[in-house]
Amino acid sequence: MESGLRSTVPGAASEYRAALEAALSAYFAHQRFGSLSADYVERSALPGLFLWIHGWHPLPTLLSWVAALAWGGCSGLAFSFRGLAWKWQREFAAALPEARCVARLHMAPRPMAASSVLLHLLLPVSALLWLQAVLPGLLGPGLLAASLRGWPLLLGLSLCVRLFD
Helix, strand or coil, rough: CCCCCCCCCCCCCHHHHHHHHHHHHHHHHHHHHHHHHHHHHHHHHHHHHHHHHHHHCCCCCCHHHHHHHHHHHHHHHHHHHEEEHHHHHHHHHHHHHHCCCCCEEEEEEEECCCCHHHHHHHHHHHHHHHHHHHHCCCCCCCHHHHHHHHHHHHHHHHHHHHHHC
């Protein structure tokens, strides 16, 4: 059976293979880093729970700092992996025209689940609780009360949506 990659030009097959390899590598790297970002957004909910508890009733200083560091680490990694996913998405878009000489690639974007959207909305609310833990008294009482009421609402909605997905 004849392959569609054969060419009379020496070295063309290796160029085609390299173009296809670059496109597929970029696509899979984008998917992996996007998945890692979503995982760390989910993992930030546990230290966020301790920050929420600290907002209602102050925890011991050491425990509140550990929760603040853990939430900051999880959210920092989530943003870093999201940036890497964006970089590799651009690399994939740049490699796609050359790879189309070899094969027709169409990678449909996966829609974000509703529970993931709600968890991503939880990040700014958790950031307010993080600010309250790191710099007590910085937030006004109204903003603190809104974040203390909104955090469990968003988390509960995301968990309910995940159960029924």
